[in-house]
Every structure is written in C-alpha cells, then in structure tokens.
Amino acid sequence: MDPRTGEQSGTGGQAGREGQAARVREPADAVAWRRARLRKAGFGTALAEQLSHECGVDLHALIGLVERGCPPPLAARILAPLEYESRQC
DSSP: OOTTTOOOTTOOHHHHHHHHHHHHHHHHHHHHHHHHHHHHTTOOHHHHHHHHTBTTSOHHHHHHHHHTTOOHHHHHHHTOOOGGGOOBO
16 A cells, blocks of 8 residues: 555556546645635735735735734735745645
8 A cells, every 4th residue: 555645556547546636636726715715804806816826825814914904915915925935835
C-alpha cells in the first residue's frame, strides 16, 4: 500500500485516476470557498478574487478586521504577506 495515497501498490487504474482528480479539484474548491467568504464579508469582486488565490493571507483575520469596521482594501494591505511569504493556493 502506498502511504501517500492509501492505494494498493500497482493498482493505478480507475481508482488512481479518481484520486488524482479529487486532489486536482481540491485547491479550486478551497479558492472558491475563500472567494465566497470574502464576498460575503463585503470584499469587492476583484479584491476577493485576488485574495482567494493568496493562501499566505489569513482569511479569518481579514474578515475579523472588516467586521470591526476596517475597510476591506485597508484590511488587505494590513495583512498582506511580505514578498518572501507570498504563497499561491
């Protein structure tokens, strides 16, 4: 059994392809979820789209600042990761 995938060694076949497809979809699902959360919190479409792809940004902290009255663009600037911390989803 492959410890990374949980599949029997050498089975590959359909189960292997389905597992790969699920792993490929997962980041897109996470980005869509982040985008929806940001839009619901009051972020504009373009800013929500940009931030949803940046996993180096703490989504909960962003939303928390906005809930306390901070304008979304300012919250994004405050919590923007440094260049070396930037991490795409």
